[in-house]
Amino acid sequence: MKSIRDLLNNPNMIMDSEALEAFKRQREAEERAMVERIMRENAAARQAKLQRIFDENSLxxxxxxxxxxxxxxxxxxxxxxxxxxxxxxxxxxxxxxxxxxxxxxxxxxxxxxxxxxxxxxxxxxxxxxxxxxxxxxxxxxxxxxxxxxxxxxxxxxxxxxxxxxxxxxxxxxxxxxxxxxxxxxxxxxxxxxxxxxxxxxxxxxxxxxxxxxxxxxxxxxxxxxxxxxxxxxxxxxxxxxxx
Missing domain, CATH: 3.40.50.300 (P-loop containing nucleotide triphosphate hydrolases)
Structure with missing residues (x-):
């Protein structure tokens, strides 16, 4: 396992670590966005179903x-x-x-x-x-x-x-x-x-x-x-x- 001194003496390794963290943050943001999209779609589908019930029962x-x-x-x-x-x-x-x-x-x-x-x-x-x-x-x-x-x-x-x-x-x-x-x-x-x-x-x-x-x-x-x-x-x- 690399020490902090090794990381400080190797800028390329530091850049790789920063790139990895950036990649992780990007993936987390993408996953959050996907979950939010799925929730919105589910909510929209549920609302559409409820609206059909509204239409049927607004007699x-x-x-x-x-x-x-x-x-x-x-x-x-x-x-x-x-x-x-x-x-x-x-x-x-x-x-x-x-x-x-x-x-x-x-x-x-x-x-x-x-x-x-x-x-x-x-x-x-x-x-x-x-x-x-x-x-x-x-x-x-x-x-x-x-x-x-x-x-x-x-x-x-x-x-x-x-x-x-x-x-x-x-x-x-x-x-x-x-x-x-x-x-x-x-x-x-x-x-x-x-x-x-x-x-x-x-x-x-x-x-x-x-x-x-x-x-x-x-x-x-x-x-x-x-x-x-x-x-x-x-x-x-x-x-x-x-x-």
């Missing part, structure tokens, strides 16, 4: 696909306040500041219309969003139990958890089985710290009874209730099924 009913803030026409002060609340929510939305909305009121007053309008505005701003009814969501979860399913229950729940804004429409219309209540809790609990918009035709007492105290407590965390009462949109010809 806006045909009657609501043209819904916007502009064509929502409130007929009283309460509904005008609801519209203004929706617009403010969409325009001031920040992913790092958790805030939910609970739109509650009679059938046909435009709850789903406003929820879709908020979601569309957020997507225009570059955020991700899903609109889905609770019964349809539970059906989707059940479908993952089929061995021919293209994605797992975990992937579906992770997608629901990760999206910037989730609209859960028609909360309280699902059957009240223990399984349904448990899965709803998984979804709501997984959204803590995120942004979720809920719509329901039930008042607070009936909703708590329907979904259970634990679910109701989670649902109301960081949630602004917006009560909507007014004329039925369907009687004004907006379209059957709008809520």
């Amino acid at each position: 806006i009913p045909p009657v609501l696909r043209k819904a916007t803030f502009e064509n929502y026409q409130p007929t009283n002060t309460e509904l005008r306040v609801a519209k203004e609340t929706g617009i403010e929510y969409a325009e001031t939305f920040r992913p790092d500041e958790s805030k939910n909305l609970l739109l509650t009121g009679d059938y046909g007053v435009g709850k789903s219309h406003l929820a879709v309008s908020v979601l569309k505005r957020l997507i225009e701003r570059g955020f991700t969003g899903i609109f889905i009814t609770v019964p349809e969501l539970l059906t989707k979860i059940r479908s993952t139990y089929n061995r021919d399913s293209n994605h797992t229950e975990l992937e579906l729940l992770e997608t629901i958890k990760a999206v910037d804004c989730l609209v859960l429409d028609d909360v309280g219309t699902e059957n009240g089985s223990d399984w349904a209540v448990s899965k709803l809790f998984e979804v709501v609990d997984g959204r803590l710290g995120k942004h979720t918009i809920y719509t329901t035709n039930l008042d607070s007492v009936a909703l708590e009874k329907k979904i259970g105290e634990r679910n109701f407590s989670r649902l109301m965390f960081d949630t602004i209730p917006v009560v909507m009462k007014g004329e039925d949109y369907r009687r004004r010809g907006f379209g059957r099924g709008d809520q």
Whole structure:
């Protein structure tokens, strides 16, 4: 083994040693870059898969696909306040500041219309969003139990958890089985710290009874209730099924 004195007396050997260290640093940098590239590619592939799940599960009913803030026409002060609340929510939305909305009121007053309008505005701003009814969501979860399913229950729940804004429409219309209540809790609990918009035709007492105290407590965390009462949109010809 060469001594330090030998290395100092042999400049060429010193240069070789420096070249070796430089080579090692270059290889390490290349390896780090390769690992980072692979991680980016894996993340991109995962995001693409999640996006396909988003597209599959963002099931806006045909009657609501043209819904916007502009064509929502409130007929009283309460509904005008609801519209203004929706617009403010969409325009001031920040992913790092958790805030939910609970739109509650009679059938046909435009709850789903406003929820879709908020979601569309957020997507225009570059955020991700899903609109889905609770019964349809539970059906989707059940479908993952089929061995021919293209994605797992975990992937579906992770997608629901990760999206910037989730609209859960028609909360309280699902059957009240223990399984349904448990899965709803998984979804709501997984959204803590995120942004979720809920719509329901039930008042607070009936909703708590329907979904259970634990679910109701989670649902109301960081949630602004917006009560909507007014004329039925369907009687004004907006379209059957709008809520």
